[in-house]
Amino acid sequence: MLVEIQNAWKVYQLGKTEVQALRGVSLDISEGDSIAIMGPSGSGKSTLMNLIGCMDRPTEGEVLVGGVALSSAKDNQLAKLRSATIGFVFQSFNLIPRISALANVMLPMTFSDRIAKSQHAAKAKELLDRVGLSDRMTHMPSELSGGERQRVSIARALANDPPLLLADEPTGNLDTKTGNEILNIFNELHDEKRTLIVVTHDPQVAEHMKKRIHMRDGEIENGGAA
Amino acid sequence: MKIGEYLKLSWTNIKSHKLRSLLSLLGVTFGIASVIAIMTMMGGLEESLVNIITQDLLRADTINVSLSGSFGFFGGDRVFSERDVDRLRSIPGVKSADVAGPLRGGALYAGTKRLLDANVITTTDPSIVPLGVGRLVEGGGEIVLGANVAETVMKQFGIIEEFDDPDEEERLRLSGQLPPINYEQVLNQELRMKYLNRERKVTETTLTVVGVVKESQFLSGSDSYVDSSYYLDTEEIDGTEYLVFPGVFVRVNNIDQLVEVRNAIETYLTSDESDIKGLVGSQLDLDVQTTKEVVDEIRANFVGIAAFLGGIGAVALLVGMIGVMNIMLVSVKERTREIGIMKATGATNGFVMKSFLTECTMICLFGSILGILLGMGGSLLISQAMIAISSGLESIPFVFLYDWYIIAVVTGLVVGVASGMYPAWSAAKTDPIQALRYE
Numbered sequence: 074m075l076v077e078i079q080n081a082w083k084v085y086q087l088g089k090t091e092v093q094a095l096r097g098v099s100l101d102i103s104e105g106d107s108i109a110i111m112g113p114s115g116s117g118k119s120t121l122m123n124l125i126g127c128m129d130r131p132t133e134g135e136v137l138v139g140g141v142a143l144s145s146a147k148d149n150q151l152a153k154l155r156s157a158t159i160g161f162v163f164q165s166f167n168l169i170p171r172i173s174a175l176a177n178v179m180l181p182m183t184f185s186d187r188i189a190k191s192q193h194a195a196k197a198k199e200l201l202d203r204v205g206l207s208d209r210m211t212h213m214p215s216e217l218s219g220g221e222r223q224r225v226s227i228a229r230a231l232a233n234d235p236p237l238l239l240a241d242e243p244t245g246n247l248d249t250k251t252g253n254e255i256l257n258i259f260n261e262l263h264d265e266k267r268t269l270i271v272v273t274h275d276p277q278v279a280e281h282m283k284k285r286i287h288m289r290d291g292e293i294e295n296g297g298a299a
Numbered sequence: 300m301k302i303g304e305y306l307k308l309s310w311t312n313i314k315s316h317k318l319r320s321l322l323s324l325l326g327v328t329f330g331i332a333s334v335i336a337i338m339t340m341m342g343g344l345e346e347s348l349v350n351i352i353t354q355d356l357l358r359a360d361t362i363n364v365s366l367s368g369s370f371g372f373f374g375g376d377r378v379f380s381e382r383d384v385d386r387l388r389s390i391p392g393v394k395s396a397d398v399a400g401p402l403r404g405g406a407l408y409a410g411t412k413r414l415l416d417a418n419v420i421t422t423t424d425p426s427i428v429p430l431g432v433g434r435l436v437e438g439g440g441e442i443v444l445g446a447n448v449a450e451t452v453m454k455q456f457g458i459i460e461e462f463d464d465p466d467e468e469e470r471l472r473l474s475g476q477l478p479p480i481n482y483e484q485v486l487n488q489e490l491r492m493k494y495l496n497r498e499r500k501v502t503e504t505t506l507t508v509v510g511v512v513k514e515s516q517f518l519s520g521s522d523s524y525v526d527s528s529y530y531l532d533t534e535e536i537d538g539t540e541y542l543v544f545p546g547v548f549v550r551v552n553n554i555d556q557l558v559e560v561r562n563a564i565e566t567y568l569t570s571d572e573s574d575i576k577g578l579v580g581s582q583l584d585l586d587v588q589t590t591k592e593v594v595d596e597i598r599a600n601f602v603g604i605a606a607f608l609g610g611i612g613a614v615a616l617l618v619g620m621i622g623v624m625n626i627m628l629v630s631v632k633e634r635t636r637e638i639g640i641m642k643a644t645g646a647t648n649g650f651v652m653k654s655f656l657t658e659c660t661m662i663c664l665f666g667s668i669l670g671i672l673l674g675m676g677g678s679l680l681i682s683q684a685m686i687a688i689s690s691g692l693e694s695i696p697f698v699f700l701y702d703w704y705i706i707a708v709v710t711g712l713v714v715g716v717a718s719g720m721y722p723a724w725s726a727a728k729t730d731p732i733q734a735l736r737y738e
């Protein structure tokens with residue numbers, strides 16, 4: 074099992090009020106799964122993604138990623154786990170603006186020993202090529218369109234060949250046409266049997282996934298994996 | 300990750316925030332530059348002063364005896380009697396003991412004109428006079444002129460042109476439009492001297508110029524030297540009038556005996572047998588110093604002044620350091636989202652910490668290297684200012700202070716780490732989720 078979520082709670086304390094972002098979520102994700110997470114705004118989708126992505130620890134319950142329990146993991150262990158296991162694609166791309174597309178894709182490689190230093194550039198080029206950006210490698214993020222930026226960030230997510238790809242509304246900032254281009258890439262990745270978790274409001278996107286999860290008020294509706 | 304990669308990454312960061320990096324760099328640069336400039340200027344001053352003392356005034360085998368706080372060669376109260384000097388000569392190991400002192404009431408005339416700013420000094424050892432041209436006095440009727448006096452004499456006699464504006468003249472000489480003064484031309488001129496003789500009556504005599512003292516910013520150009528026979532300052536001791544001098548120069552036979560002889564001199568002069576003790580009693584506070592000790596004392600004084608001035612520079616550096624820290628904190632804040640991205644893509648806290656520290660240290664290191672260069676240049680300016688506000692100083696030689704350059708570079712490193720520590724730590728502690736949400 075790649076990820077095991079066991080009755081995970083995430084509670085934020087805002088002064089005297091308590092915000093229960095996740096309220097006892099349980100979910101198993103195995104290799105090759107593709108899951109769409111859907112639900113209204115504020116239902117806890119991003120919060121859940123942050124847990125799966127080892128960016129956060131549950132307030133209660135447990136999350137195991139690659140067998141490592143997050144609740145007791147040190148910051149450095151979480152960083153290692155992210156580096157080895159997770160590839161993130163964000164709604165707002167989150168590229169580093171001061172460096173080229175190529176350098177952005179190479180960035181995660183510097184945090185991991187997975188790929189030899191001498192191969193970083195070649196590997197990054199290969200990934201950019203695969204998302205159709207072979208002629209945009211030296212461009213700065215500001216010189217790229219939204220769809221192109223998202224493709225760079227997909228290439229970056231794939232840099233260390235992580236077993237798990239997480240995408241939080243990857244088409245949220247894109248028009249339908251560009252969004253579809255991005256979805257095609259996800260479909261390809263899905264066909265390659267990569268494990269994929271996508272947060273989306275778009276039923277069409279969800280269609281492409283093997284499983285669909287609906288969230289409401291910090292809980293998974295119908296009790297779990299559908 | 301290797302250090303080389305941190306350097307590369309930091310360099311990219313520095314380049315992409317050029318103005319900001321430059322501003323924080325300048326804070327360090329000015330701090331370091333002010334310290335280096337001050338030290339270079341002081342070092343130059345110290346070297347030239349020590350040079351003149353060790354090469355022109357005092358020899359290594361000489362012990363300088365004077366009252367505390369005065370330097371016998373340049374004057375002070377006249378309390379060393381000729382009998383004391385004779386007794387110093389009889390101390391084992393002493394080769395010679397000589398005296399020098401200003402001539403009371405001494406006044407020089409070129410033709411009918413009284414020369415201003417002209418002191419007349421006599422000495423029993425003419426060879427202590429740092430000679431520029433000509434020869435030393437060999438007896439009465441001869442005089443070795445101070446450089447300034449020689450110049451005035453030459454103008455009075457029409458040997459060289461006189462200027463209404465001395466600044467204009469100096470400018471012309473410095474720029475080479477006027478040739479340097481040839482002091483040879485004053486040799487064999489005759490001057491008149493009035494002085495008080497032993498009966499305290501004003502006496503007049505004629506002197507032939509036989510030499511001119513070396514031109515130096517540390518030697519008073521107004522001091523001229525005549526034979527010791529003109530010296531007539533006396534005190535009544537044990538019912539007899541004895542000549543009294545402001546200091547004694549004792550030379551030893553063997554340089555290994557310096558300390559031994561010095562101690563013997565001190566013991567004698569502070570004992571009740573000495574005339575000086577009888578004359579001034581409990582006020583007696585002697586300086587009995589070897590040349591090395593004189594030089595050490597000068598150096599120690601310079602260290603004191605340099606420490607004070609350097610302290611001001613250090614404050615500038617501290618201000619610069621706070622500036623760097625401030626700018627780094629802003630940088631961390633501004634790059635919050637970037638930190639979030641790096642963490643999301645696998646960067647550890649340690650990486651974030653080290654990358655900010657490296658960046659800050661690099662800026663400070665560049666700043667200090669630039670500061671060294673700027674300080675070396677700035678020392679020339681400070682030297683000019685020093686020369687302008689002080690009378691007598693003509694030039695301060697430039698010296699390379701390698702120790703200080705190393706200290707400056709190390710300081711740059713330390714300042715970099717010290718000012719980067721907190722910003723880097725706060726960057727490392729940033730929560731990646733919050734950071735990614737940061738606008």
Ligand SMILES: Nc1ncnc2c1ncn2[C@@H]1O[C@H](COP(=O)(O)OP(=O)(O)OP(=O)(O)O)[C@@H](O)[C@H]1O
Nearest residue numbers: 085087092093094113114115116117118119120121
């Ligand atoms: N740091 C935080 N402090 C306090 N409350 C928070 C924090 N982060 C999230 N929340 C709250 O937790 C709840 C779930 O947030 P989350 O971001 O997971 O929603 P979401 O399902 O991703 O919504 P959207 O579709 O709008 O992105 C929200 O009510 C939100 O206000």
Ligand SMILES: [Mg+2]
Nearest residue numbers: 118119120241
């Ligand atoms: Mg969300």
